Amino acid sequence: MRGAARPALVAALVAVPALLHAQDARPPEPPPAEDDGGYGATPGALVPFRGAGAPARRFFVTAPEFRGPGRDDPPPADLDAVRIGLLAPLRGPDVRAGKAMQEATRMAFEEANAAGGFGPSHLPFELLVRDETGTWGAAGEAAVELTFDRGAWGILGGYEDANSHVLSRVLLKLEVPNLNATGVDPTLTEHNIPWLVRVRPDDRQTSYRLAQKVFEEDARTRVVLFRANSRYGRTGTGEFKDAARRLHHPILLETRYEPGDTPESPEFAARVARIRDLAPDAVVLWGRPGPTAVAVKALRAAGVTCALYGPDRVAAPEFLESAGDAAEGFVFTYPMDPRPGRAAWDAFRARWRERCGDEPDATAAFSYDAARMLVDAVREAGLNRARIRDVLFARRTYEGVAGTIRLDVTGNDTVRPVLGRVAGGRFVFE
Amino acid sequence: MRRSSSWTLTACVAAALVAALFAVRTGPSVDDVHAGDGDVAVPEEPAVDPWAAPQGVTPYATRYVRFETLGVADGLPSERVTCVVAEGDDLYVGTDAGVALRRGGTWSVVGEQQGLAHRYVTSLARDPVTDTTWVSTLRGLSRISGGDVRTYTQQGSGLANDLVYHCVVDGRLVWCGTGAGLSVLDTESGTWSLHDTGNSIMHEPWCYAVAVGPQRGWVGLWGGGIVEIDRRTGRWREYRDPDGEMEIDLLADDGPIHEVSSFVAYADGLLWQTTYFGVSRYDGRRWRSFTQADSGMPGDFVTHVAAHGRAAWFATDQGLGVFDDAGCVAYRRNADGTCTVRVTRPGAEVETTTLATAPGDDYVLWTHPRERDVWIATGHGLSHGIAADR
Known part of the structure; x- marks a missing residue:
């Protein structure tokens, strides 16, 4: 930025x-x-x-549910951090957005860690950034690596919609929550996949x-x-x-x-x-x-x-x-x-300016809000992916620095631009 | 997942696929491929109508009277079972922690340490002729044969993408639905062909499932309905929901119920599509769609279908559903471990009975029906449904 x-x-x-x-x-x-x-x-x-x-039939009338196992899985005992993945464009034409996504997410995690991290042992939230560009399907492969090899409790991103779709397709297998703050393709949340929430209005x-x-x-x-x-x-x-x-x-x-x-x-x-x-x-x-x-x-x-x-x-x-x-x-x-005049946004702008030296844009604001939503969900649900998902889908509104996020039953922000x-x-x- | 045993047909299939790919490489537009122009081989044998219902198909049982469930204590590497193939008393079981093989009554596990592409297994396919097991995973395709494990990945083979959602053995061909298109391996020549948005009619490249029938193959697309390839001519055809809207199905039986296909299966003149919104069936002339609300299905979130004759077995997130010509039988597990069986017939009262045993979980991911039993991959173990004695 x-x-x-x-x-x-x-x-x-x-x-x-x-x-x-x-x-x-x-x-x-x-x-x-x-x-x-x-x-x-x-x-x-x-x-x-x-x-x-x-x-003849209307879909998306009720929220998607995850009826599979996992809610009784105990948390791992030997964690040294709560790891969260971020898929973002680290090169190519969308690299500016990718930088904003990274910076905003880091900012949210640093603030969360300064406020005590997670749980009584104050585990820090740790960000694992992966490039969504490169080979076709890189986003999906990164999600597999983050979930199975690195133990991520949630994934943030991606940005480019073909990559976000690849990611969404694998979520059902990975059973890991995904918060998308930047995708605009309306069909991204029209799959009935109970693991994906988008926090910005789409196209x-x-x-x-x-x-x-x-x-x-x-x-x-x-x-x-x-x-x-x-x-x-x-x-x-x-x-x-x-x-x-x-x-x-x-x-x-x-x-x-x-x-x-x-x-x-x-x-x-x-x-x-x-x-x-x-x-x-x-x-x-x-x-x-x-x-x-x-x-x-x-x-x-x-x-x-x-x-x-x-x-x-x-x-x-x-x-x-x-x-x-x-x-x-x-x-x-x-x-x-x-525009200035809303306390949360004004405070975020001030922190961002101090940190980055420029003004935040919507990508930064929504990325920050998505990271905070995920942090809040982890704190409320504990280290259990299915329960984190449940918390995310139970929310209908969220007051963020980007304003009020209103999620419909599909987990899609319907605020009018x-x-x-x-x-x-x-x-x-x- | 119907397997052709005809080498003649198989050779023609291979020739058609290679020819279709060649036609694309030599430069015709996508429209040319759609129209079937180009140098595409036609088999010498008479054309077979894939929509003709064959006579004399032995019906499989659809009513089960008891269930048994296998888990980690029985030799599985995980309780989360994703797919299963049964051959006689042998079992090939996919889990989120590798493949479990029960052969000759003895269990063994093939995982990443043994060379498996990834521990999460999305599907299994068997070639009994060569005693080979093909395994699709979230990080490539693996072949288990003669004690060896060989893996194919995007970087080292013709596999379109490492996210392999489904594989099907069809003679010497192995069809793979991947996150970036349909890849087909000719196991004799070792060559691959690729079909995606660039050289086929696919609206999206995200292939979730493959079905193979006489002279045609079908691919279930995530966001693109179903595409069909006529393997004699190389012509592609697509089946989409005509209303073009994701949030509604304007007319009930005008095409696939939804654009997001989660699985496809073909058997005996019927093509089945599952989605996360219900299921559809096509007989070559007419589409019919079914949902929980209008058919007795245990749920609308359906991840897999297996077909035989006019019957179909559906893996849903709320239990096992079985269609036969007369209606739907739904099996759901109760909290006390018993099973509620609901039989829904058009124009008749719903018949409900209770069995003393139930599948391990209502979260069903895969079924493998046979003449007198069914194997069921669930979120809590591998279940075996057994029909009453004749």
Whole structure:
């Protein structure tokens, strides 16, 4: 979180207070839609097959249960630490997020250890970090190693959703709790696996909020989807496309960009020209910040002047640095409200600044909250994986530094994201 | 897990798989593979309809009158049993602490110290012709044969991923469902073929289970329903829940009940899919889905299915469920060690009886039914269900 990431985020958060009323630093949370209450806090207008009658079967009506053995397993007698695994990207395009995940988790464990660690013998919480990147399936293999060879009591992470899926698939065999603080794929928690909890809102919530903004609040009707040609781009936009159809504004065009695309690339230029020729009144971009910045610059350079929107993963410092002026006005979702004025968040920011020298982002905040949730669950349940799982799934809300985490029956955070935009080269929040 | 004994068919299968892979390597698009274009061998023997129900299938018993359970005291390395194969009086048992073999009445254990890829065994497959036991684990595939243990991993073989969830022996082929695709080993040539999202119709690469039938194979995908390969033509086909939503099943019998397949099995013209939301059955023309609420199944969280004739044995987290043509028989353990048997027949009152003995646990992970008995892998030991004498 040092270096290039710092100036933009610091600038962003310096800009935030100016938007607020002095006597009312905390705006009210976005109200849920009146007819929310079904799966995924889905607004009524976005419910699948609405009007087609009741589906034959509804899933995710009750919380997944683990009915297997293990709750009577005694704790090991010779432990010198309570080991917890963390799967994070330690290299590649998501390395900045990986650093935030590590730092936030270490911070939570150090605070927990300073407060007495675990149990009467004050066992320290020890973090075991593994790289989720590398060979395909590295996350699953790391989870096997952490659980069987290192005796981890829980696993935090991963970040990239294909890796998180690999991890989720093996959880049922490992019987170890997994708290995911950074994954965005809506299907990650749609397996009925009773070992996985996600503490941040996913791209379902992101899509709902973006659809509300684009089609209802901003009254856009001619919308193009310009997304990364990746699993993230595919799975992330699924709910947005569905929402567009259900709001009677089907996407005009869906086209893609690659990580290595440049404005000089003929195919990329042709796609951009096609978007321009359609004269849309909005373009929704979905991908990692770097390639999305290239796409934004290309659109503006081609004369596309309409409103641009995207999900929270775009809202990273490298997006501002790469896109420059072309990013002005870009509207994005954010999984938490980063404005000052909430005691837990303000205190976390202060500790983080002292520790890291920069401002924390949502990845840091949710990673810290996930680590604290797991520490709390271990303390409450004792050293028994099934009982730790039970504690995690029994919770429906958690007050964290990222705000209130509201888990649905699948163990998925359904808090509605907030909106931000780029103004004056900074991220500001509405 | 039906095993073909026909070497002719097996050779054709191998040729088709290799040819399918070759077709991909030479550059056709995914659509080409879907359409079955390319140089794919067709066996000389007449085509067999996999959906034709064969006549004269000897029915297996589905009603058991007593249960016995084996545990650590009997020679198992762990109480947590994950899978089992029975051949005569011999047993091949997978656990979370290695493989236990009972041969000639004597138990032995093969674990990591003996060269097993990993101690957590996800499945076992037997090749009785060569007396070889194939073991899928969370860290690779192992072959136990003649006292030797050989392991195949992602780094040292054609195995797509070290997370091997299921292996099936089919003549000289060993099909492996892995975390990154379907890997098939030709044990005669030692070559591997790989099928994943890059060269097949798979929507996701996470293969959880494999079933092999006449001229076709099926792979249960985590998040991608079921894919089918016609081994004569190399054509792929997929079976998905048509509504495309994970949180509902819009129409009850319009396809697989859910996209997340936990297991598949084929026998005698019927394909079965299990999920963590219920089970589905396909007969080549029509899908039927079954849940706890509408069928008498002991639970909807189903991890394994074994099939024979028109019957199927389901491993659920709330007991053993057995379907036959007339309905469902559910076996659940009571706190006092007895077993409640609930028989649900369409249009009839539920019949409930109590047995003096029960499976070791309601957390069932695997079953191996036979003509007059069933072996059951549970969270507390390996159980043996025995039918009444004829």
